[in-house]
Amino acid sequence: MAQAYDLTIKEFNACEETWCPGCGDFGVNGALKRAMVNLELSPEQIVLVTGIGCSSKISDYFKSYTFHTIHGRPLPVASAIKIANPDLNVIVATGDGDGYAIGMGHFIHAIRRNVNITMIVMNNQVYGLTKGQFSPTAARGFESGTSPDGSEEDPIDGPALALAAGASFVARSFSADMKGSIATFEAAIRHRGFSVVDDLSPCVTFNKVNTYAWFRQNIRKLEEEDYEPTDRTRALELVLNSEKIPVGILYQDDSPPDTYEERVLKDLTKAPVWENLDPKGWEYARIMDEFR
Amino acid sequence: MITNDLAVMIGGRAGDGSLVTGEILAKVFRDMGLEVFTIRDFPSNIRGLPTSYTIRTKDRSIMARKDHPDILLAIDEEALRLHGDELPPDGVVIYDSSSGEGPPDFEREDVHVYQVPLKSITVDNLGGARAEIFKNVVSLGVLAHLLSVDVAIIKEAIEKEFSRKGEEIVQKNFQALDLGAQYADENLAKTDPYVLERRDKQDSLLILGDDAIAYGALAAGLRFYAGYPITPATEILEWLAAHMPEYNGVVVQAEDEISAVTMCLGASYAGLRSMTGTSGPGADLMVEAISMSGMAELPLVIIHGQRGGPSTGLPTKVEQADLKHVLFASHGDFPRIVLAPGTIEEGFYLTAKALNLAERFQLPVIVLTDQALCQNKQTIPPFDLSQIEVDRGKLLNDPIEALQSPNGGNFHRYALVEDGVSPRPIPSIPGGLHEASSIEHDEMGYTTEDPELRKAMMAKRMRKLETARPELPGPVLHGDPSADLVFLSFGYPTGAIWEAMERLKEDGIPTKYVQLRTLWPFPAEEVGDLLADAREILVVEHNYSGQLAALLPTLLGKVLPTTSVTRYDGLLMTPGEIVAAAKEVA
Incomplete structure (x- = not known):
C-alpha cells in the first residue's frame, strides 16, 4: 500500500513542537522524519507508539498513525500492533524514565521476543516533564529535586542491558549529530528484529551536567573507527569499558531474521488484521466434539 | 432407594490422580444420559495437600454444590478425617483397608x-509400588459395581482419557477397573440406597467454564489474546493457546498483566479483536490500562475470574469480592460495561457479546465471573453457533477505499458525533491518519487542554453508555413473578438459587430470582421494576461485606428491604443454606 507521491520531510510534520528551545528531542524528530523519507516510507505505513514524558510528546509532532499510550507501556502496545499487522513499520519513541524505569520489565521481554520493531530511547538522564528529578540513567551524585545531596543510585546502561538480553540490534546516537542519527535510525528500522537505539538527547533546562558540550567531549564515534558491530561480546566489552561513550551501531546480528511474528503467525503474508471475522466463513462447530 | 441424584466426592491429595478419576467419572455419568456438575476443591499446591473433587449427577440440569456429598471415595485416611462428617445418614464411604x-x-x-x-x-496385581497410582481406578471399579454402572461405559471413558498415553496405560487402567469390580462382586454386599439408571443419551457438552468462555470468544472472532497464568483464568489462556493458531490468531503469554492488557490495546488499535483474562491480583495491575481503553476509545475485553481475596487471599477458592473493583477501579470518569454470566452456558454467549459491545462502543468491557464458573464442568446443550454475530461497529478496515481527511490534516478519529461513537480507521488505511491518545485530545487525537473541548470530549465519551444501554443484556426473572420474597444475585449463586427455589416451592414458599447479567451501566429502571413489590430481597453473594447489597441503594436510587446472604470461607454456597436463609425471612 505504498503511496505513489514523492515524500518530503514536510509530509511528516504535524503539530508544532512545544519542547524547550534547544531540547535534544528536536534532533530526534528531525532525524526520524528524514530517515523515513530516505526509507521511502509513507505516513500510513508507519505507527509511532509513545509512552509518557517529554520524549513521548513526539507523537503529536510526527505525522503518521500514532498512539500516545501510558507511562512505561509503549513496548507491549507496539509489539502487539506489529504482530497484528506485520506490514506496518512500528517505532517506539520513549525516554529513559519511560523505557528504563517504569517500563524496564517490558524492555527485557520485548528483546527476548524479538518482534520486528524499533525502540528509540530519548535519553536525557532526567525526568523532564516533572521538572528534573534524577532518572535511572543519571550518574551517581546527580543533584536534583529528589536527590538534593546527589543521587545515591548507580545508573543503568540501556545498550549494555540490551546486549546482555540478546537484542539483535543495539545502537547509540547523539541527537546533535543529525547525520549519524539519521543513518542509525535507518539501519535500525531496516533491521529485521527488535532494534534499540539509545539516543543521547540533552535536556537543556534540567540537566546542567550532561550538556551538548559535555557530550561532545565525552563521546566517540564508531563510524570514525575500525569497528565491526557483529560481535556481541566485543560490543558489550566496548559499552562497559570504554572511557568515552561509544556512539553508532554497537551490534547487529547478521544471522537470518528470526522474529516473533514470523514464529507465531501461521501465514505471514496474510496479516491477521485483514481476516474477515464473519463466523460463517470459519469452521467452529467441530470444536464442540472435544466436549462430547 | 435414591435414584439418579448423587454426589460422589473423591478425596485424595494433589497429584495423586484423583482429579483424572473424577474427570472419568463425570464422563461416565454424562454417557449414561445424566446431567453433571463438578466441583473441584483444590489447594494452591501441586503435590501432597488434600484435595477433593466432587461429581454431582442428576436427571435434571444442575449447577450447584449439593448440601453434602453422598459417597466418599476416601483415597487416603486424611480424606475420611476431613469429609467423613459431611456425609448424610445412609451415606457411603469406600475406604482403603490395605493397612x-x-x-x-x-x-x-x-x-x-x-x-x-x-x-x-x-x-x-499391577506390578510394584509405582502402580499405586492405579488405585483410584480400582475404586472406580468398586463404585461401578455398587451403583450397577456398566463397566463398558467406564472403559470407553478411560480409553478416551488415556489413549494418548499409549495402549499399555489403557490396558493397565482396564485391569485396575476390573480388579475393583471383581473385588466388590466377591466381597461386598450392597447395603446403601444409591442407584443410577441409564437414560437416553442427549447430545450434550461436558465443558469447563473457562473453555466455554474461550470458545465463545474464538467463535466471535477473537484473534489476539494476551494473558499471564493466574487461577482461575489460566485455562482460558491454555485453551486459546491450543486453538487460536489454527484460526490465524495469536496468543501471547505476557511478562505480566500490565503487558498483557496493553498488548490487547495495541492489537485492538491495529484492528484485531483482542481479549485478556485474569483474576483479582492481575486485574489490580490492569486498572491503568482500563482507563486508557476508556480515554483512547479502544475496544478491550477483560475476563475477570474472581477468587478469594484480599491480596493473594485464597487463590484457588471461590469468591465474588471484586464487584466494587470492576465497577469502579481506575482513575477518571469514563464509560465501561460490566457483564456477569450466571451459568457456564452464559459464559460462552456473553463473552461473544462482550467482543461486539467493546468494538461497537469502543470501550472496556469486563466479563465478571468467578472460580466456581471458571473451573468447574457442567453438562449443557450444544452451543447454537447461529446466535454468534460479529458486529465491528464503526471500524474502518477497508484497505482499498481511501478515506478523505477533512482539511488535509489528520482524520477526525474522535469526531464529536451525536451517539458518541466515532469512526475508527485502523493503521495503514490511506487517509485515516490520526493519533490514538491517553491524553485529552481534539478530534484528530492531538493533545489539548482547551476547557470547552475537554468538556465536549468528556460528554461525547460518556454518551456512549446511553447509546449502548438498550443493547445490554437485561436482568432475567426466574421463578414465580408474583412472589414477594425475591433473590437478587449474579454469577455462581444462580445455580444454587435455582435449586433453593425449587425446594422452597415444595415447602409452599413461592419465590422469584432477579439475575443480573449487566452490572454496569446498572439497569436501575428494569431492576427497580422487578423488585418494586418485594417484601424482602435476599441479596446472595460470595463475599464478606455484602458488596452488592451495600451498593444497591446507590445503584437503584432508592432503599428497599434487603437481607444479605453471604459466604466467604472459600467453599461454594449450597442450595440448603439459601433455603435456610429464605425461611428465616419467609
Missing part, C-alpha cells in the same frame, strides 16, 4: 462403610 485396620477415629454408624484394600489390590 489391615478399619478407618481410624471414624465412629459413625449411620453410614455404609465399604472396606476395600485398594492399595494392596493395585500393588499385588
